[in-house]
Amino acid sequence: MAKHPFHEVAIVGIHNTEQARVLEGHDSRSITLEAGLGAVADAGLSPRDIDGVVGVTGSDFLYQARIGPVWRSMSQLGIPGLLEATAAIATGLATTVLVSAGSAGIYTERQATAPWTRPSNEFVVSYGMFTAAEFALIARRHMHMYGTKPEALATVAATIRNNGHVNPEAVYFGRGPYTPQDILDSRMVADPYHLLDCAMTAEGGCALVLTRADRASHLRQRPVFVLGGNTDHFGPSYQHPPSFELGGNRRPDLINGWTGRRAAQDAFGMAGLGPSDVDVCEFYDPFSFEIIRQFEAFGFCPEGEGGDFVMGGTIEVGGRYPVTTDGGLMSFSHGGATVQLLQRVIRATQQLRGACPTRQVEGAEVAMCSGGGAGALFTDVMLLGTEQP
Amino acid sequence: MTILMPQTGDIPRPYPTVVSAPYWEGCARGELLFQRCADCGGITHTPAVLCAHCCSRALSWEPSTGTGTIYSWTTVWRPQTPAFSIPYTAVIVDVDEGWQMLSNLIGCEHDAAHVGMPVQVEFHPITDGVMLPYFRPR
Numbered sequence: 001m002a003k004h005p006f007h008e009v010a011i012v013g014i015h016n017t018e019q020a021r022v023l024e025g026h027d028s029r030s031i032t033l034e035a036g037l038g039a040v041a042d043a044g045l046s047p048r049d050i051d052g053v054v055g056v057t058g059s060d061f062l063y064q065a066r067i068g069p070v071w072r073s074m075s076q077l078g079i080p081g082l083l084e085a086t087a088a089i090a091t092g093l094a095t096t097v098l099v100s101a102g103s104a105g106i107y108t109e110r111q112a113t114a115p116w117t118r119p120s121n122e123f124v125v126s127y128g129m130f131t132a133a134e135f136a137l138i139a140r141r142h143m144h145m146y147g148t149k150p151e152a153l154a155t156v157a158a159t160i161r162n163n164g165h166v167n168p169e170a171v172y173f174g175r176g177p178y179t180p181q182d183i184l185d186s187r188m189v190a191d192p193y194h195l196l197d198c199a200m201t202a203e204g205g206c207a208l209v210l211t212r213a214d215r216a217s218h219l220r221q222r223p224v225f226v227l228g229g230n231t232d233h234f235g236p237s238y239q240h241p242p243s244f245e246l247g248g249n250r251r252p253d254l255i256n257g258w259t260g261r262r263a264a265q266d267a268f269g270m271a272g273l274g275p276s277d278v279d280v281c282e283f284y285d286p287f288s289f290e291i292i293r294q295f296e297a298f299g300f301c302p303e304g305e306g307g308d309f310v311m312g313g314t315i316e317v318g319g320r321y322p323v324t325t326d327g328g329l330m331s332f333s334h335g336g337a338t339v340q341l342l343q344r345v346i347r348a349t350q351q352l353r354g355a356c357p358t359r360q361v362e363g364a365e366v367a368m369c370s371g372g373g374a375g376a377l378f379t380d381v382m383l384l385g386t387e388q389p
Numbered sequence: 390m391t392i393l394m395p396q397t398g399d400i401p402r403p404y405p406t407v408v409s410a411p412y413w414e415g416c417a418r419g420e421l422l423f424q425r426c427a428d429c430g431g432i433t434h435t436p437a438v439l440c441a442h443c444c445s446r447a448l449s450w451e452p453s454t455g456t457g458t459i460y461s462w463t464t465v466w467r468p469q470t471p472a473f474s475i476p477y478t479a480v481i482v483d484v485d486e487g488w489q490m491l492s493n494l495i496g497c498e499h500d501a502a503h504v505g506m507p508v509q510v511e512f513h514p515i516t517d518g519v520m521l522p523y524f525r526p527r
Contacts, residue, residue, distance in 0.1 A: 111470070111471045112468075112469065112470040112471065113467065113468075113469055113470075118469050118470075120401060120404075122403035122404055122405060122406070122409060122413075123403070123409075123435050123490075123491060124491060125401040125402075125403060125469075126396075126400055126401060126402060126403050126515055126516075126519075126521050127477075127479055127491055127492060127493050128396070128400070128465055128468060128469045128473045128477050128479065128493070129469065129479060129491070130469045132465075132467070133463050133465050133469075133479045136463035136479075137461040137462070137463055137479065137481055138461075140461045140462060140463060140504070141460065141461040141504070144461070144504040187466065188464075188466045189465070189466060189467040190463045190464070190465045190466070190467070190479075191463050191464040191465075191466075192463075193463075195467075239435070240435050240491075241435075241481045241489050241490060241491040242481075243460065243461075243481055243489055244461070249441075249442065
């Protein structure tokens, strides 16, 4: 297996700011700056060690700290932003890159669903569409095709929410524990999704620092290495019917229902690994069914068998494939349009450092992270490890 | 039981683009239009410049029979904005010519939707007099 250029890059700093339903005294810029400073400090670096920034609000950090001229990307963040930072470091465009995001003061009209859930596109807006409904159309189709049961969706939601229930940094710390029946008993939002099948809304910031692997070993934290990753996209989110069977002109086997499969195969190929090598699955959990879908899309189980796969403790810490161990978007935080897209990677880094105060997966060496979902027509994948390949 | 109805509140209206304007003009006349490719015969929706099957630009508008079946559905109880009356049922319809569109189901009980349900298009005015295609069981 040829070494991949990504393997020259490591995550050396991470930080989550306080996460809350409402963060008093902050706006998106100020909380993003706090996040960036926290990640730089976690790495044992100073702002002057940063020579690259990713993210729209990351520009604010670079100006305030007067660290220009540096490399900058206007990536929409999440795993694509991290892979762009990784590529920039691997190709010498930058040495040490800060990827930061934050959101506060955006969701003020609580009578409506959060603004990032309801784009004003002409083919969705008059039909009352927002993210829960978009993702429900995907889940419903899978339930029709394979007989997937609401109890399987509820098992996912209960498992992830219970991870947040014990996490003191989670917005919904102490709001549990939940049984699958509790999930099924919560009020319906967009059938088959009950309230507790859905992500929350919150405010917060987070950031990561990446640098060259040869520099990483001299820094404060145990480095976490990039093993592989890629992104799968089918078009703009929330403008076109979220059909399970969208796509397939170029690769007939890869429809939207399996978005993330190509990215996962690429990531595993770069790493020389497969699903059975993964110790912890820090998957993106906007809605409960999406975890089931990802286990199928990424090759952990055959198509249509994800519902059975998640039952019986498999996805709990202590099971074979523990999932979203900080509580995820359902219980840890969903800080706006992009913050939570980075937080699965932050949690994976904590897991591989062995530094999780709660729900640590003992001896975790390989973590798989994701972002997106079939209701949004994309899924991004990143594999991380304790050892440089 | 609640019978699903067209929305009557001040819901957000669609704003047509250069590409989609003929589609909305068709709706105003009570016609559901789709684009067919002169080169490969394939159908494209949502309105586009390129054929979704062969990337040709030779697309022309054609009226649909407006009949189809439900491909997927969700009944919504938490409205997008307070302008929407609940419950409403969002559907992806497999239109009989062989294309898919997003819409809302009307004219049946809120728990009647199912995959494969035969439906027929029906136009109703919403905000600013825009005619919006809904589907009802047939």
